[in-house]
Amino acid sequence: MKRLTSVKELQSLREQAQARLAELEKKIQVKVHLGTCGIASGANKVSEAFVREVEPRKLSDVVILEAACIGLCGREPVATVIDPKNGKTIYCDLDENRVPRIVEEHLVGGKPVKEWTLALDAPLLKLQEIRVMHNQDLDPMDIEQYIARDGYQALAKVLTKMKPDEVVDEVGKSGLRGRGGAGFPTARKWKFVCSAPSGEKYVVCNGDEGDPGAYMNRAVLEGNPHSVIEGMAIGAYAIGNVRQGYSYIRAEYPLAIETLSHAIAQAREYGLLGKNTLGTGFEFHIDIFPGAGAFVCGEETGLLHSIEGERGNPRQRPPFPANVGGGLFGKPTTINNVESWSNIPQIIFRGADWFASVGNEKNKGTKTLCLVGNVNNTGLVEVPLGMTLSKVIFDIGGGIPDGKKFKAVQLGGPSGGVIPIKHVNTPIDYEAIPSLGAIMGSGGVVVMDEDSCMVDIAKFFLQFTRDESCGKCTTCRAGIPKMLEILNKISQGEGTIEGLDVLAELAEMIAATSLCGLGQTSPNPVLTTLRYFRDEYEAHIKDKRCPARVCSALVTYHVLPDKCQGCGICLRECPVGAISGGKRLVHVIDQDKCIKCGTCLDVCPPRFSAVTKVSGKE
Amino acid sequence: MPVLKIISRDLKVPISEVYGIVSFYHFFAMVPKGKHVIQVCMGTSCYVKGGQRLLDALKKELNLEPEEITPDGRFSLETVRCLGCCGLSPVMAIGDDVHRKVKPSKLKDILSSYE
Ligand SMILES: Cc1cc2nc3c(=O)[nH]c(=O)nc-3n(C[C@H](O)[C@H](O)[C@H](O)COP(=O)(O)O)c2cc1C
Ligand code: SF4
Ligand code: SF4
Ligand code: SF4
Ligand code: FES
Ligand code: FES
Numbered sequence: 001m002k003r004l005t006s007v008k009e010l011q012s013l014r015e016q017a018q019a020r021l022a023e024l025e026k027k028i029q030v031k032v033h034l035g036t037c038g039i040a041s042g043a044n045k046v047s048e049a050f051v052r053e054v055e056p057r058k059l060s061d062v063v064i065l066e067a068a069c070i071g072l073c074g075r076e077p078v079a080t081v082i083d084p085k086n087g088k089t090i091y092c093d094l095d096e097n098r099v100p101r102i103v104e105e106h107l108v109g110g111k112p113v114k115e116w117t118l119a120l121d122a123p124l125l126k127l128q129e130i131r132v133m134h135n136q137d138l139d140p141m142d143i144e145q146y147i148a149r150d151g152y153q154a155l156a157k158v159l160t161k162m163k164p165d166e167v168v169d170e171v172g173k174s175g176l177r178g179r180g181g182a183g184f185p186t187a188r189k190w191k192f193v194c195s196a197p198s199g200e201k202y203v204v205c206n207g208d209e210g211d212p213g214a215y216m217n218r219a220v221l222e223g224n225p226h227s228v229i230e231g232m233a234i235g236a237y238a239i240g241n242v243r244q245g246y247s248y249i250r251a252e253y254p255l256a257i258e259t260l261s262h263a264i265a266q267a268r269e270y271g272l273l274g275k276n277t278l279g280t281g282f283e284f285h286i287d288i289f290p291g292a293g294a295f296v297c298g299e300e301t302g303l304l305h306s307i308e309g310e311r312g313n314p315r316q317r318p319p320f321p322a323n324v325g326g327g328l329f330g331k332p333t334t335i336n337n338v339e340s341w342s343n344i345p346q347i348i349f350r351g352a353d354w355f356a357s358v359g360n361e362k363n364k365g366t367k368t369l370c371l372v373g374n375v376n377n378t379g380l381v382e383v384p385l386g387m388t389l390s391k392v393i394f395d396i397g398g399g400i401p402d403g404k405k406f407k408a409v410q411l412g413g414p415s416g417g418v419i420p421i422k423h424v425n426t427p428i429d430y431e432a433i434p435s436l437g438a439i440m441g442s443g444g445v446v447v448m449d450e451d452s453c454m455v456d457i458a459k460f461f462l463q464f465t466r467d468e469s470c471g472k473c474t475t476c477r478a479g480i481p482k483m484l485e486i487l488n489k490i491s492q493g494e495g496t497i498e499g500l501d502v503l504a505e506l507a508e509m510i511a512a513t514s515l516c517g518l519g520q521t522s523p524n525p526v527l528t529t530l531r532y533f534r535d536e537y538e539a540h541i542k543d544k545r546c547p548a549r550v551c552s553a554l555v556t557y558h559v560l561p562d563k564c565q566g567c568g569i570c571l572r573e574c575p576v577g578a579i580s581g582g583k584r585l586v587h588v589i590d591q592d593k594c595i596k597c598g599t600c601l602d603v604c605p606p607r608f609s610a611v612t613k614v615s616g617k618e
Numbered sequence: 619m620p621v622l623k624i625i626s627r628d629l630k631v632p633i634s635e636v637y638g639i640v641s642f643y644h645f646f647a648m649v650p651k652g653k654h655v656i657q658v659c660m661g662t663s664c665y666v667k668g669g670q671r672l673l674d675a676l677k678k679e680l681n682l683e684p685e686e687i688t689p690d691g692r693f694s695l696e697t698v699r700c701l702g703c704c705g706l707s708p709v710m711a712i713g714d715d716v717h718r719k720v721k722p723s724k725l726k727d728i729l730s731s732y733e
Contacts (some may be wrong), residue, residue: 037703040716073705212699213662295699370704378705413662446662460665464699472717511689573723575678597675603723 003271005279007156010147010272016149028083028107030054031137035069035222036215036255041076042095049096050079053103062107063491068136068223071380073372075118080137085110090118123395124377129358129384131366132325132342136223140259144265146226152272154348155230158237159280162348168194171344173344174352175340175364179338180206181441181517183363183410185431189334192322193239197334201241203232204307204321204328204335207249207256208291208298209479211413212464214444216368219380221249221256224342225263225326229286231344233273236284239334244285246328248303251290261288295414295468299516300335302470304328314516337442339368360386363429364472367443373410374449376401383428390424393447404449407548408532412441414461414468415521417528418454437528439521453550454533455540459487461525465518476519479510483526485607490537491551493544500530545616552596559600561586563610570600570611652687652694654732656680657711661700667707668722673697675722676710679729692732 003011024122032038032047037269050064072078075092081102082088089112091102098116107110120124132134138145146152158167172187193201205228209217221228228247236242249257264286267273289307297312300321304541306312307328319326327333343365347355356364363385370394372378376398383392389409393399408418411428415437419426433440448457462484464579471477483506489495507523514520529536539545546554559570559579566584578594581587587610589600604611658664658673677683680693687694703709706718710728717728 037705040701040703040709040718041706073703076706211662211701212660213664214706215700215704216701218702252698252700372707373666374706378663378707380705409660444662446664446666452666457666460662575675595674595678597678597722598671599675599722602721 001269003269004110005271005276007160007278007280007438009273010152010156012210013144014150014153017144021145021148024063025082026061026084028059028081029079030062030064030107031067031082032064032559033069033072033078033080033136034066035219036253037073038069038076038078039255039298043077043079045096046079046094047078047146049099050103053100054107057103057108059107066139066141068138068140069219069380070136070186071133071219071382072118072377073380074376075380078453081106081112083107083110086112088120090120091116092118105109113354124381124398127387127391127396128382129366130382132220132227132339133223133344133380133382135227136219140223140225141262143226143263143270144271146224150349151226151345152230154345155233155237155272156278157348158234159278159282164194164238164240166233167348170352171238171347174347174355175359175362176340176343176347176355177363177430178337179339179367179442181341181415181439183440186336186340189322190235192320193327193332193334196324198321199324200243200331201239202328202331202333203235203239203245204303204333205232205245205247205338205341206298206300206303207253207338207339208295208303209250209253209294209442209469210298211442211444212295213372213446214370214413214442216370216380216443218253218256220338220342220368221253222259225260226267227265227342227345228260228338229263231272231341232275232286233284234344234348235334235336235341237282240459243283244287246287246289246307248289248291248297248307251292257288257290264288265382292448294470295464296470296518298517299518302516303335304333311470313472314518316515339443357542358384360427360429361401362431367428367440369428369443369445371397371445371447373445373447374400374404374446374452378452382552385429386427388425388427389419389445392445392446393424397447400447400449404451406447407450407452408448408454410438410448410457410525411444412439412524413444415439415517415524416441417524418448418457418532419528420532437524437531439524449552451548453491453546453548453596454489454529454536455491455546456548458526458529459484462487462522465522469518469522473513473515475510476514476522479506480519480522482506483510483523487526490540491546492553493551495537495541497538497541500534501542504530512615539616543616547584547615549613549615551615555596555613556591557589557594557596557598557600558612558614559587559589560610560612563608565608565610567605567608569603573599573603650687650694652691654693654712655696656693657696657698657701658684658711659699659701659703659707659711660697661704661707663700663704664707664709669708670726672708672710672720672722674680679725693729 079093177183302312302314321327321333571579601611
C-alpha cells in the first residue's frame with residue numbers, strides 16, 4: 001500500500017473499500033467473533049469447523065471472516081451470518097458439532113437454524129444503543145474496512161477544515177465526559193492543556209482497566225482500535241504541540257496489545273500517523289506501553305510514573321498532569337480513557353448534536369457496561385447514559401438466573417459501592433450513581449442475588465484495595481487492613497456493634513486523608529453495604545448468622561436423613577473424607593473434618609436434594 | 619533472590635529498588651512456575667459466582683497455597699484479577715486453556731487431563 005498523501009487519496013481509498021464491502025455483501029458472510037472470551041470458549045475451533053465444512057463443498061459464494069466480539073459473553077462462541085436473503089442471523093452457544101448443520105441448512109439451503117439463533121428483536125439487542133462498539137462486526141486487523149465505514153474522515157476534516165480551538169469547542173458542545181470513572185468534561189480537560197505555556201505536550205490513553213470484573217476498554221481496543229488511534233490524533237491536533245502519544249495498556253490484555261500495535265503500524269503505513277499525515281504537515285506518533293498489572297497505575301499520576309519507568313506511585317496533585325511540571329516527563333499532558341478517545345472521531349464526523357441526541361440533561365452519549373455476576377445475559381452492552389439500572393439488569397440482562405431474587409448491584413469496582421433494590425430505578429449517570437454512595441467507575445455492573453453476603457463482598461473489595469495500595473500514605477496503608485480486620489471478625493461471628501462505629505470512623509479518616517483516589521474511595525464498598533444492609537452486619541454480630549449463608553465460619557452442611565438415598569456420591573467427592581455412610585444408608589457429615597467446600601451440596605443429585613447449608617438458628 | 623541480585627548488579631540499581639518494582643507489579647513473579655500454571659480468577663464476577671470456593675477446593679486438592687508449586691513441579695497455583703471472561707465465571711486458566719463455569723466437583727477431572 002502506498003502512503004496516502006492527501007485527503008483526496010483517502011476519499012478514493014474509501015470508495016474502493018466501500019465497493020469491496022458491497023461486493024462482500026452480495027455473498028454469504030460467516031463472521032466468527034474472536035474476542036478474548038470467544039476464544040476462551042472455543043471460537044477458534046468453530047471457525048476452523050466452518051472452513052472444514054465449507055471448503056469441500058466448493059461454496060464459492062460463502063466467505064468465512066473473523067470479527068471482534070459483540071459482547072454476548074455468556075453465549076459464546078457466537079457467529080453472525082449475513083446473507084442477501086435472510087439478512088443478519090446471530091448464532092449463539094456454538095460448538096464445532098453444530099457447524100455442519102448450519103452449513104447444510106443455512107449456507108447451502110438458505111434456511112437459518114432457528115433454534116440456535118438469537119432473535120434480533122430481543123430486548124438484549126433492541127434496547128442497546130451501539131455507538132462506541134459500532135465496528136465490532138468488522139475485521140479489526142483491516143484498516144480499509146474502518147476506512148470504508150468513514151474511518152479517518154474526522155481526522156481529515158480537522159486537519160483540513162477546522163482550527164484546533166474549533167475541535168475543542170465541538171467536543172465541548174457534545175457534552176462528552178471522561179469515561180474513566182469521574183466523568184470530568186473532556187473538552188475542559190483539553191483546554192487546561194491547551195492553555196498551558198507552549199512547548200512539547202503529550203496525549204495519553206488510559207487502557208489500564210484495573211477494575212477486576214470489567215473489560216469494556218479491552219473490547220474497544222480489540223474491536224475498534226482505529227477509533228482510539230484516530231481519537232488520539234484528533235486530540236493531539238486540537239491541543240497543539242503534541243508529537244507523541246502513549247497508550248498504556250495492561251499486560252494482561254495480550255490480544256488488545258497485539259490488535260492495537262497492528263492498527264498503529266497500519267495507520268503509519270497508510271500515512272494516517274507519523275510525519276506529514278495526509279500531506280497536511282501534521283505529525284503524530286503513538287507508542288504502546290504495556291502496564292504490568294497494578295491497579296493504582298490506572299490513577300493518572302501513577303500511570304505517568306509508570307511510563308517514565310518508575311514504580312507507579314501516585315503523587316500529590318496539583319500540579320495536575322495538564323500543568324507544566326505535572327504531566328509526562330514534566331510536560332503538560334492530557335490523559336483520557338480508551339472509551340473517551342474512541343468517542344471523539346464520531347463526535348467530529350457526525351457532529352456534537354448527533355452525539356448529544358441520546359442521554360439525559362447532563363450526561364450525553366452512551367456508556368459501555370460490563371454486565372456480570374448473577375444475571376442471565378452476561379456480557380458487554382452499550383446503552384444511552386441515563387438508562388435505569390433496572391432496565392439494564394432486568395430487560396437487557398434478562399433478570400436473575402435460577403429463580404433467585406435480586407439483592408444488589410455493585411458499580412464502580414473497588415472504588416464503588418452496592419446499590420440495593422429500592423434504588424434500582426436510578427438512572428445510570430455521573431450524578432445519580434454517586435448520590436447513592438457508589439461511583440460510575442469504568443462501567444462494571446456486578447449483579448448479586450440473594451446468595452451474596454454483603455459483609456463478604458465488602459471484605460472482598462477491601463482485600464483488593466489492601467493488596468493494591470502503593471503504601472505511600474499511612475492511612476491507606478494501615479487503615480485499610482484495620483478495617484479489614486474488623487470485617488474479618490464480623491464474618492467469623494466475633495464482631496461487635498461498636499466495631500461498626502469504628503469501621504465508619506476509619507472509613508471517614510481514610511477517605512479524608514489519602515493522597516489518591518484509591519485510598520480516598522476504598523471505604524465505599526464498606527460504607528454502602530453498611531448504609532443499605534446494616535441488618536445483615538447485625539445478624540453476623542448478634543445472631544452469629546450469615547443470612548446469605550456465605551461466611552464459612554457461620555455455616556454448616558448437613559445431610560437430611562429423610563431425603564438421603566445413600567447413593568454415596570457425596571462420600572466419593574468430599575475432598576477431605578468428612579462424610580461417612582454405606583450403600584443405601586443415610587450419610588453423615590463429620591463437622592470437625594468438614595472444610596465447608598460445598599461440594600456435597602453441588603453433587604447431591606437434584607432429585608434427592610439431601611444436603612443443606614444452614615447458618616445460625618434456622 | 620539471586621536473580622534480583624543479578625538484575626541489581628547489571629542494571630546498577632540498589633536491590634531494594636529492584637525488589638520494590640518486582641513486588642509492586644503482578645507480572646513479575648518470585649517463585650518458579652510449574653509445568654502447568656493454574657490461574658484462578660478472583661475478579662469480582664468470578665468471586666460473586668463462587669471463585670473463592672473454587673480456590674479453596676483447588677488448594678485442598680493439590681495441597682498447595684497460591685504462589686506455590688507442587689513437589690513434582692507439575693502444577694503451580696496463582697490467583698489473578700479478572701481473566702476478562704467474566705461472562706463465563708467462575709473461570710480458571712491452566713496454561714493457555716481457559717476453563718469456564720468451573721464447579722469444584724469437576725476439578726478432579728479437569729486436573730487429570732494435565733500430565
Ligand atoms: C485507583 C485508580 C484507578 C484508576 N483506574 C483507571 C483505569 O483503569 N482506567 C481509566 O481510564 N481511568 C482510571 N482511573 C482514573 C484516571 O485517574 C483518570 O481520571 C482517567 O484516566 C481520566 O480519563 P477520562 O477523563 O477520559 O475519564 C483510576 C483512578 C484511580 C484513583
Ligand atoms: S491513597 Fe493509597 S494507593 Fe493512593 S497514594 Fe496513598 S497509599 Fe498509595
Ligand atoms: S462441605 Fe465439602 S468438606 Fe464438608 S462435607 Fe461437604 S464435601 Fe465434605
Ligand atoms: S449425594 Fe445426597 S443422596 Fe447421595 S448419599 Fe450424599 S446426601 Fe445422600
Ligand atoms: S463476548 Fe467479547 S468479551 Fe465476552
Ligand atoms: S472476574 Fe473472573 S474473568 Fe473477570
